[in-house]
Amino acid sequence: MDMRTPLGRVRGLGSAKEGADHFWRQRLTAIANIPLTLFLVITLIIYGGADYAVVASHLASPFVAIPMLLMVVSAVIHMRLGMQVVIEDYVSSEGLKIIGLMLNTFFCAAVGLASAFAILKLSFGA
Amino acid sequence: MADAKSPAPRPLSPHLQIYTPMLTMMMSIVHRITGSALYIGTLGLAWWLIAAASGPAYFDFVQAVFGSLLGQLALLFYTWALIHHMLGGLRHLVWDTGRGFELPTVELMARASLAGSLLLTAAVWLFIHLAMGGA
Numbered sequence: 001m002d003m004r005t006p007l008g009r010v011r012g013l014g015s016a017k018e019g020a021d022h023f024w025r026q027r028l029t030a031i032a033n034i035p036l037t038l039f040l041v042i043t044l045i046i047y048g049g050a051d052y053a054v055v056a057s058h059l060a061s062p063f064v065a066i067p068m069l070l071m072v073v074s075a076v077i078h079m080r081l082g083m084q085v086v087i088e089d090y091v092s093s094e095g096l097k098i099i100g101l102m103l104n105t106f107f108c109a110a111v112g113l114a115s116a117f118a119i120l121k122l123s124f125g126a
Numbered sequence: 127m128a129d130a131k132s133p134a135p136r137p138l139s140p141h142l143q144i145y146t147p148m149l150t151m152m153m154s155i156v157h158r159i160t161g162s163a164l165y166i167g168t169l170g171l172a173w174w175l176i177a178a179a180s181g182p183a184y185f186d187f188v189q190a191v192f193g194s195l196l197g198q199l200a201l202l203f204y205t206w207a208l209i210h211h212m213l214g215g216l217r218h219l220v221w222d223t224g225r226g227f228e229l230p231t232v233e234l235m236a237r238a239s240l241a242g243s244l245l246l247t248a249a250v251w252l253f254i255h256l257a258m259g260g261a
Contacts (some may be wrong), residue, residue, distance in 0.1 A: 119179075122175075
């Protein structure tokens with residue numbers, strides 16, 4: 001016999017007001033990505049083919065490094081959410097799905113941290 | 127009872143290849159494909175940034191890779207994927223407000239974002255090669 005109350009039974013099972021979190025973060029980062037990736041594209045158009053010294057000093061400027069860091073953070077959150085849906089839709093085996101979702105998070109965290117580390121190293125020198 | 131786990135032989139839903147291909151469904155799957163390509167492509171951006179943080183010798187090597195024919199083709203495709211995914215995303219943001227679901231509007235937005243992505247990609251690369259003298 002179950003002695004728990006109806007409220008106790010459903011706790012932790014439902015969306016608990018977080019059901020729209022995935023949707024909302026996807027849209028939030030999508031809107032953030034519009035100006036941030038445009039900034040990246042313009043930066044790459046101007047500096048993509050430049051010499052090392054020019055690129056390194058440009059990326060070290062706070063006016064470039066800060067938007068670049070924002071772009072990296074917003075982009076990796078956005079792509080993690082997007083790839084999560086792709087994996088959930090197309091990988092039907094439960095085990096492979098969980099492994100895929102874990103690798104997705106690892107990939108996005110690694111790419112994000114590596115990019116952020118490179119930008120910070122250029123900014124702080126050495 | 128035979129094998130209870132095997133489902134009754136009910137009709138299956140039609141497969142994708144039964145439907146006549148339409149622009150809107152192509153745009154839908156291309157949005158996912160470009161998103162996935164951009165996902166992989168962030169490795170290239172991270173690599174370039176790490177190279178810039180590593181010093182001139184390694185940076186020159188990475189610049190040479192991106193400057194090669196294959197590197198330039200990859201960057202060309204990446205530019206298109208980024209612009210196409212962004213324009214597709216803008217369509218989704220319009221739909222999120224509950225607008226633009228009329229079929230003529232849907233068809234118009236699909237055509238406009240496809241044409242827009244191709245034109246903008248061409249514009250970016252023409253600008254790179256004419257104004258900047260190569261990427």
